[in-house]
Amino acid sequence: MTTQPAKSEAAGGIGRRLAGHRLLWPALILLALLLGNLAFHHDFFSVRIRDGHLYGSLIDILQFGAPLVLVALGMTLVIATRGIDLSVGSTVAIAGALACGHISTAADPGSVATMLTAAALALGVALVLGLSNGFLVSGLGVQPIVATLILMVAGRGVAQLITDGQIITVTSAPYKMIGGGYWLTFPFAVLLAAALVALTAFVTRRSALGMLIESVGGNPAASRLVGIRAGGLLALVYVFSALCAAVAGLMISSNVSSADGNNAGLWIELDAILAVVVGGTALTGGRFSLGGTVLGALIIQTLSTTVYTLGVPPETTLVFKAFVVIVVCLVQSPVFRAKVLRRRRTTTPRSHTTAGAAPQQQEAGA
């Protein structure tokens, strides 16, 4: 849960490294929210084992947050390329609707084979949806926000068409496993999300892929000039985002054993964007932090839980989220830093301008 920056730094550098670490603020916010909850509910941190399953508020946050973590994971890579994917909410709804639709009409809804076919169907369609987004963005050069807006508008209609406007309820033990089941005492959804995050982190950070994505986001023209095939990379991140959304859709519909074309994944794209931004990935692209995104998603989920804990009408969560978005964006904005935090800057020598500060940061980061 807590991500500590490298402890093996030179003794004098630890404090500064810790203070400057980009995951510090998200981690502190999360901690503060959790402690705030503890003040209201003294057993907030208690985790019990009942029937061989883990129970407790913290486990709940992880379990209900798992779909958001996944959607935000895909969104992180899209945003790293300077894009945005508004269609994930619709993809969540479509994936759930397809899977539940398949299971409800299958001859043997309780079999593992049916569950796997349903999941494969949802992922297959998500692949197509992601490809279409990717084609619009990289093939036709449409702005990402517009390209994915199309699927966002039409997708929910498609999801309702699949479910025929009804809420499809399914009873299938293997399907229930994806979002509501337990494995090795842990909620399966949490393990699945953790595995996918770990896999993504491994692939992007242990290969050049992450750097290439950041390069395309940082400067598309320069990347093209050095021979990076930006088109393929762009298409790839939109496909990845759609696949993540589809898995999240399976989780959400599996957890409640039903598919709701109207409400499944409603506004999850906004929560995901918020999670990514809170996690320190700038919307201007060029760099991303998967750890930050996971923290961000957990913050959003904890925020929702906190609102429930406080007994405030849950709908007012939106007001809190609005303030979080604005504060985080202001703090990230270079102009805001320059205008409001100027006094602090001028007291430190050699960092009057951003140009002067840049090499310093590089030294610290090296």
Added chain:
Amino acid sequence: MSTGIAGAAAGLTRPFATVSPRTRTRIPLIVTAVLLVVMFSVGSVRYEGFLSAQVVLNLLIDNGFLLVVAVGATFVILTGGIDLSVGSMVALSTMLTAWLVESHGWPLAAVIPLVLLVGAASGTLMGWIIHTFEIQPFIVTLAGMFLARGLCYTISTESITISDPTTAGIAQTRLYGPGGLFVSIPVVIALAVLVIAFVVLHHTRFGRNVYALGGNESSARLMGLPAGSTKIAVYAVSGLCSALGGVLLTFYMLSGYALHAMGMELDAIAATVIGGTLLTGGSGFVLGTALGVLVLGMIQTVVNFQGTLSSWWTRIVIGALLLVFIVLQRLMSGRRPATD
């Protein structure tokens, strides 16, 4: 000018390169107009009672509020920005109007200016943040969207029905024209807004600044145009228009509800795009936006008349049309859009 293979390639990627830029930007508009006529003709042939002027007027009656909101969105989109908060602002306005009129007994004459002021002020605030701190409009208006929708719920989580006689009276007034045709008061207001927007965009200094800002912001700045105040002003216009749209929707629904106007920001953007305004800014027509709103309304009407179609086909068709028009505009515009 270009020759040989290069010329052929350019012809392939930009099939409309030979058409003059002025005509090129109008092609989506012409396509929309043709589409509207075709939809109306096919509807008239297929459905009993479709071919009547009242059907067209009903489009305005049912979509007057959307027209006002979309006109505001057009201002923002012309500068190359985007306003995602309009749907929530509409909902907040219906909520505020209904709450003040019903629960507090305020006179309508005091409530409406107040609601409009709230809309314009929130738009100004968002524009100010976007301009001053150089944060993307997308994320600032996203926050505005959350905030407005959340504030609705803090007023009430239930729908507030309006039984105030003045409001109900205005809402039910029908203005009769020749041949027994009628429109509602909101339609007149919506059309007035459209005319004002047209005059402002095409015949005032502010309008030219809006186009210049969307065409190329740094050029506009270098020419000495007030880029900052123009940018703030378009968001103020959008906020004002969504508040007015909200007031009109309150008359239409005779209620305030936090779930009113869900997804209207998308409808407004769709209407603007289908009406031929480039999402990259700098080129577009507010009258086209009105055509776009009529097309969206027409889709709804056709789905209603068909009867056997589920209403969610509307969403799918709007999405498909949006796709067609965006691809069409990409093919039309000679240059690649400058990202951001």
